[in-house]
Amino acid sequence: MVLLVDFLIYLLRILHDEKEGNFMEQNINAKIWTGPFLVALINNFFLFTVYYALLTILPIYILNDLNGTEGQAGLAMTIFMLSAIIIRPFSGKIIEMFGKRKTLLISELLFCLSSILYVFIESLSLLLALRFFHGIWFSIVTTVLITVVNDNIPESRKGAGLGYFALSMNLAVVFGPFIALTIFQLYSYKVLIIGLVTVIVIGYLFAFTLKVSEYHPQTSTAKWYRLSWHDLFEKRVIPVAIVGYLTAFAYASVMSFISVYAETRGVFEYVSLFFIAFAIAMMAVRPFTGKLYDTKGPNAVVYPSFIFYASGLFLLSNMHTVATLLVAGVLMGVGYGSTVPCLQALAIQSAQKHRSGHATSTFFTIFDSGIAIGAFVLGIVSAKWGFPMLYILCGVIITLTIPVYWRLIGRKKDIRYSEPVCSQQE
Structure with missing residues (x-):
C-alpha cells in the first residue's frame, strides 16, 4: 500500500514538474534522416521481412511439401x-573483437547464404539444421546493426531515431507475412525464396556504404582470449531488460495465438487487418512519442504506453466482433509499439559508448527469452483455461509491469535521457 501511494505521488510530480532545462539545452532539431541512417533502417526492414516471411510460410511448406507434422513445423520455428x-x-564480444563493420558484413553475408539454401532443402532434418544455422547469423547481424545505427543518430535524438529504427522491425511484421502468402499463392515456394534472397542481397550491398564508428578501449591482449560474465552481459542493462522481458512475455500471446483465437471467434479472415491497424497506429504516434522521449524523458512515454498496451490485451479477452479486434490492434499498436523502442533506447543509453553492442545483445537476449518462454507458458494457460483468460492474464502482467518499471528505472533521478549515461571519446 505504501509503495502504491509513493508511486501515485511520483506520477503526480511528473505531471506538474518542469524539467530542469537539461533536455531543452539539447538540440532537438538535430538531423536524423541521414543517408547512413536510412540505409541501416531499410536494411533492417529487409532482414525482418525475410524473417517474418519465413516464419509464416515454412509451416505450410513443412506440412504440405515435406509431409511433416504440426509439431515438426513448430520445432522449425523454435529452433x-x-x-x-x-x-x-556472445554478439557483444564478437563485435568488440572484430569490429562493427567486419561483423556486420560477414554476418549479413552468411545470413544471405543461409537464405539461399532454403531453395535446395528437400528434407526435414536438413531444414531444421539450416534453421539453427540461420538463427545464429540473424542474431548477430540484427545486434550489430542496432549498434551501427546508434552511432548515426544524434545524441539529442536517440528516442526518436531508435524509435523509427524499431518501427522498421514492426512494419516487417505486417509486410513479411503479406508478401509471403501473396507470392506463395500466386507462384510457388521457390519463387518466394528467390524473391526474398534478392531483397536481402540488395540490402547487403547497400551495407557497404554504412558509416561505422569503431571504438577499441585499451585492453590487455590476454583479455581478448578470456570469456567472463562481463564479456557476455552488460549488467547496467538488466533492469531495463527485466521490463522488456515482461513486455515480450505478454506479446507472445499475440504472436502465437491471435490467429487461433480469432478462428474460434469466427473472425479469422480479419487477422491481417489487426496487424495493419497495429502498424498504422504505431506509425501515427511514432513522431510524437519519439519527440516526447527526447524532451521529457522515457517516463512520459512508458507509463501511458503500458496503459494502452494493457487495455488492448484486456479488450482482446472479450473479443467477439471485428470492430473489437481492430480497436485492440490500435491500442496495442500505440502501447507495445511505443514501449519497445523506448526500452531499447534506454538499454543502449544505460551503458558506456564502447559497450553498446553488449547492451544491445543483453537486452535482446532477455527480451527474446520472454517471447520464447511466454509462448510455451501461455500455450499451457490457453489449453487449460482458454484464450479469454490468457489475455486477461497478459493484461494483468503488463499492468503490474508499471510499478516494476517505476521501481527499477522510473523513480531514479540521475538518468540522463538525451545523452549517453557514460560518455566516452570515440
Whole structure:
C-alpha cells in the first residue's frame, strides 16, 4: 500500500514538474534522416521481412511439401529462436573483437547464404539444421546493426531515431507475412525464396556504404582470449531488460495465438487487418512519442504506453466482433509499439559508448527469452483455461509491469535521457 501511494505521488510530480532545462539545452532539431541512417533502417526492414516471411510460410511448406507434422513445423520455428537466443550473449564480444563493420558484413553475408539454401532443402532434418544455422547469423547481424545505427543518430535524438529504427522491425511484421502468402499463392515456394534472397542481397550491398564508428578501449591482449560474465552481459542493462522481458512475455500471446483465437471467434479472415491497424497506429504516434522521449524523458512515454498496451490485451479477452479486434490492434499498436523502442533506447543509453553492442545483445537476449518462454507458458494457460483468460492474464502482467518499471528505472533521478549515461571519446 505504501509503495502504491509513493508511486501515485511520483506520477503526480511528473505531471506538474518542469524539467530542469537539461533536455531543452539539447538540440532537438538535430538531423536524423541521414543517408547512413536510412540505409541501416531499410536494411533492417529487409532482414525482418525475410524473417517474418519465413516464419509464416515454412509451416505450410513443412506440412504440405515435406509431409511433416504440426509439431515438426513448430520445432522449425523454435529452433531458429533457440539458436538466436544462445548466440545473442556472445554478439557483444564478437563485435568488440572484430569490429562493427567486419561483423556486420560477414554476418549479413552468411545470413544471405543461409537464405539461399532454403531453395535446395528437400528434407526435414536438413531444414531444421539450416534453421539453427540461420538463427545464429540473424542474431548477430540484427545486434550489430542496432549498434551501427546508434552511432548515426544524434545524441539529442536517440528516442526518436531508435524509435523509427524499431518501427522498421514492426512494419516487417505486417509486410513479411503479406508478401509471403501473396507470392506463395500466386507462384510457388521457390519463387518466394528467390524473391526474398534478392531483397536481402540488395540490402547487403547497400551495407557497404554504412558509416561505422569503431571504438577499441585499451585492453590487455590476454583479455581478448578470456570469456567472463562481463564479456557476455552488460549488467547496467538488466533492469531495463527485466521490463522488456515482461513486455515480450505478454506479446507472445499475440504472436502465437491471435490467429487461433480469432478462428474460434469466427473472425479469422480479419487477422491481417489487426496487424495493419497495429502498424498504422504505431506509425501515427511514432513522431510524437519519439519527440516526447527526447524532451521529457522515457517516463512520459512508458507509463501511458503500458496503459494502452494493457487495455488492448484486456479488450482482446472479450473479443467477439471485428470492430473489437481492430480497436485492440490500435491500442496495442500505440502501447507495445511505443514501449519497445523506448526500452531499447534506454538499454543502449544505460551503458558506456564502447559497450553498446553488449547492451544491445543483453537486452535482446532477455527480451527474446520472454517471447520464447511466454509462448510455451501461455500455450499451457490457453489449453487449460482458454484464450479469454490468457489475455486477461497478459493484461494483468503488463499492468503490474508499471510499478516494476517505476521501481527499477522510473523513480531514479540521475538518468540522463538525451545523452549517453557514460560518455566516452570515440
